[in-house]
Amino acid sequence: MSDVMIRVENLGKTFTLHNQGGVAMEVLRGVEFEVRAGECLVLNGPSGAGKSTLLRSLYANYRLQRGRVWIRHRGALLDLAGAEPRRVLEVRRETIGYVSQFLRAVPRVPAVDVVAEPLRLRGEMAAVARRKAAALLERLNISARLMELAPSTFSGGEQQRVNIARGFLPGYPVLLLDEPTASLDATNRAVVIRLIEEAKAGGAAVVGIFHDAEVREAVATAVHDMTAAAPAAA
Amino acid sequence: MTNETEQPLLRAVGVSHWYGGTLGCRDVDLDLHAGEVLGIVGESGSGKSTLLACLSARLRPAAGRVLYRTRHQGTVDIYGLGEAERRLLMRTDWGIVHQNPRDGLRLAVSAGGNVGERLMAVGARHYGRIRETARAWLERVEIDAGRIDDRPDTFSGGMQQRLQIARNLVTQPRLVFMDEPTGGLDVSVQARLLDLLRGLVADLGLAAVVVTHDLAVTRLLAHRLLVMRRGEVVESGLTDQVLDDPQHPYTQLLVSSVLQP
Numbered sequence: 293m294s295d296v297m298i299r300v301e302n303l304g305k306t307f308t309l310h311n312q313g314g315v316a317m318e319v320l321r322g323v324e325f326e327v328r329a330g331e332c333l334v335l336n337g338p339s340g341a342g343k344s345t346l347l348r349s350l351y352a353n354y355r356l357q358r359g360r361v362w363i364r365h366r367g368a369l370l371d372l373a374g375a376e377p378r379r380v381l382e383v384r385r386e387t388i389g390y391v392s393q394f395l396r397a398v399p400r401v402p403a404v405d406v407v408a409e410p411l412r413l414r415g416e417m418a419a420v421a422r423r424k425a426a427a428l429l430e431r432l433n434i435s436a437r438l439m440e441l442a443p444s445t446f447s448g449g450e451q452q453r454v455n456i457a458r459g460f461l462p463g464y465p466v467l468l469l470d471e472p473t474a475s476l477d478a479t480n481r482a483v484v485i486r487l488i489e490e491a492k493a494g495g496a497a498v499v500g501i502f503h504d505a506e507v508r509e510a511v512a513t514a515v516h517d518m519t520a521a522a523p524a525a526a
Numbered sequence: 527m528t529n530e531t532e533q534p535l536l537r538a539v540g541v542s543h544w545y546g547g548t549l550g551c552r553d554v555d556l557d558l559h560a561g562e563v564l565g566i567v568g569e570s571g572s573g574k575s576t577l578l579a580c581l582s583a584r585l586r587p588a589a590g591r592v593l594y595r596t597r598h599q600g601t602v603d604i605y606g607l608g609e610a611e612r613r614l615l616m617r618t619d620w621g622i623v624h625q626n627p628r629d630g631l632r633l634a635v636s637a638g639g640n641v642g643e644r645l646m647a648v649g650a651r652h653y654g655r656i657r658e659t660a661r662a663w664l665e666r667v668e669i670d671a672g673r674i675d676d677r678p679d680t681f682s683g684g685m686q687q688r689l690q691i692a693r694n695l696v697t698q699p700r701l702v703f704m705d706e707p708t709g710g711l712d713v714s715v716q717a718r719l720l721d722l723l724r725g726l727v728a729d730l731g732l733a734a735v736v737v738t739h740d741l742a743v744t745r746l747l748a749h750r751l752l753v754m755r756r757g758e759v760v761e762s763g764l765t766d767q768v769l770d771d772p773q774h775p776y777t778q779l780l781v782s783s784v785l786q787p
Contacts, residue, residue: 310775311782354771355763377750377764378559398724398746399717412728 294329295364297466297497298350303359303373305342305349319345323359325516329465332488332498332511337518343501344393346518347468349373350499351390352380363387363466385413391472395451397444404429404439407457409508414462428457432483448475462488467491469500473507485510531594535560535701535733541580541590549757550576554590556752556759558675560700563727563734565748565765567741567780573757574737575705581735582622582703594619597700617647621694627686631678631693637664638674640693641676648697663692667722684715688722695726702727708743720746722763741784745769753777 303323309315319342327333335343348354352372362369365387371384384390389410396433398406407425412418429439432453438446443454458474469488473481481504488498488511502508534557543550551573558564566574579585579755581592583604595601604612615620624630631640641660642650650656661671667688669681678686694702707723708716724746727734736747744751744765749779750767753761755778761774772778 307771310774310778348770352764353766355767355773378562381749381765396745398721400721 293413294331294495296326296362296369297329297364298325298327298499299360299362299369300325300350301360301362303346303349303361304357305345305354306357312435320349327497327499327514329495330492330496331513332492332500334508334512334515335501335518336500336508336515343518344470347390347470347499347501350468351384351388353390385410387464388468389459389462390464390468391455391459391470393470393474395443395455397442397451399444402440403434403443403446403450403454406443406454407439407461410458410462425457425461428461429454431487432457433480449477449480452476453480456487460491463491463494463496467494467496467498467500469498469502471501471503473502474506481507532559532709533601534558535562535595536550536735537593538577538581539591539593541577541587543576543580543585543587543590544587549573551580551587551754551757554752556762556779558701558733558735561731562735562750563732563736563748565744565751566735566737567674567739567744567751567755567779568754569739571756572754573753576757577754578703578705578735578737582620583616584622607771618697619646619700621697621699621702623687623690623694623702623704623707625709627678627683627690630690631679631686632645633679635677636675637669637678637681637689640678640689641696644693645696659696660692663696664689666720666726667692682715684711684719687711687719691719691723691726695730695732698730700733702734704734706738707736708740710739718721723747740782741769753780 300323304319305320306316306318323346325333335346337343343353359373361372363372363383365383365480370383372380377445404422404425407429408421411421411424426439434450434453443451446454459467464478473484476484485507491498536558538554541554554577566577568574580587586605592604593601594604622630624704638657638660641663642656645656645659661674664671664674669685669688678689681689708719711719715787720743738744748765751762751765752759753768753774755776761768761772761777768777769781774783
């Protein structure tokens with residue numbers, strides 16, 4: 293059996309809104325699952341069930357009140373929820389890729405450099421990183437002319453493809469995908485399905501949110517039902 | 527096993543300072559590693575500039591220590607050094623980018639001279655090479671090399687700020703302190719400067735401490751954040767954690783008060 297890449301134990305997340313009367317919103321309670329190399333776990337549940345919160349928690353973007361997020365990093369399982377900030381950055385550089393719903397565009401930086409940046413942070417030569425970024429963007433039907441422009445003026449679908457390229461290019465062993473196909477046409481959706489399949493075949497563990505049933509059925513190896521994870525709304 | 531690079535470059539332990547009876551900052555602990563950018567945020571009067579002055583050897587704190595890992599002599603307490611040693615350290619290993627470029631530039635000296643004199647201060651003597659390096663740095667910070675003999679008081683605010691950055695980076699420091707580096711600049715000029723700083727910090731592997739009240743600046747530049755209020759650090763973490771999932775009431779207020787254009 294292949295290696296466990298992600299193991300989530302008793303994960304709990306509560307937001308306390310201090311400036312709104314100190315309201316505490318418990319979004320996740322007792323979440324547990326494992327994802328092995330080559331698997332794709334799909335998070336399923338209605339809007340507001342905490343799917344994106346869970347994904348952000350796996351990336352250590354959100355800080356947890358309870359539980360552990362074990363990630364296989366440099367060969368061993370490491371609890372990301374309890375890791376030092378520097379270690380979290382190292383894990384993000386080498387091990388975990390996260391494709392958010394929306395691209396956070398940096399002023400003036402061309403799309404091709406936005407995509408190449410994670411490779412550069414791993415020490416790849418600028419020219420090589422750029423060439424690889426351009427090839428992947430081309431697969432995602434971003435023209436050579438467009439990729440030299442800053443993505444802040446791109447359409448929603450174009451920005452999303454830039455974001456996808458940035459997340460997939462380094463070949464992370466753990467991939468977190470938050471609705472990567474939400475604003476894509478059928479052609480580009482098919483490209484993303486192929487990218488996910490290639491990542492799985494390469495041994496990546498994927499956790500994703502996909503509203504599109506076609507994508508979900510194409511890539512899922514397991515489904516995690518989130519309706520049970522969300523405590524009854526107060 | 528402790529690797530040399532696993533030791534922090536800069537460490538503050540219990541740094542506190544008062545101005546007479548008024549609190550500047552209290553009990554600040556922090557570590558900064560090589561290649562790391564730390565943002566310090568908070569409103570006016572939160573103590574962030576006081577802390578920056580203490581960290582950068584410009585204000586001896588009333589209590590606490592500031593430790594720096596030197597290239598050759600191990601870790602030193604910067605306020606335990608003699609004045610001459612401290613000045614040498616500041617000149618060779620550190621850069622300080624002031625909010626107002628006029629505080630960091632010599633306005634009566636040409637742009638090239640502003641960059642070149644920093645090289646001379648660390649021992650460069652060959653005029654031709656100094657001028658060539660100065661020219662290369664002007665281009666690197668996107669100032670037309672044809673302006674090398676012009677005085678910075680003929681430059682725009684954005685150009686002056688970029689010149690100040692070139693003047694600081696030409697000696698290849700390991701650590702740069704920046705006090706509101708994009709304050710006082712037009713928004714379009716800010717974006718250009720931020721993009722430039724991002725690239726330089728990454729390419730040169732610089733460590734930096736950036737004080738700002740602009741949370742968007744920290745998102746682009748800083749790996750980690752300290753949030754200060756009334757002289758104390760109320761929250762710290764990775765930049766995206768603090769901005770996306772703020773825990774302290776004050777941080778929540780700061781983050782929720784930013785207008786999203």
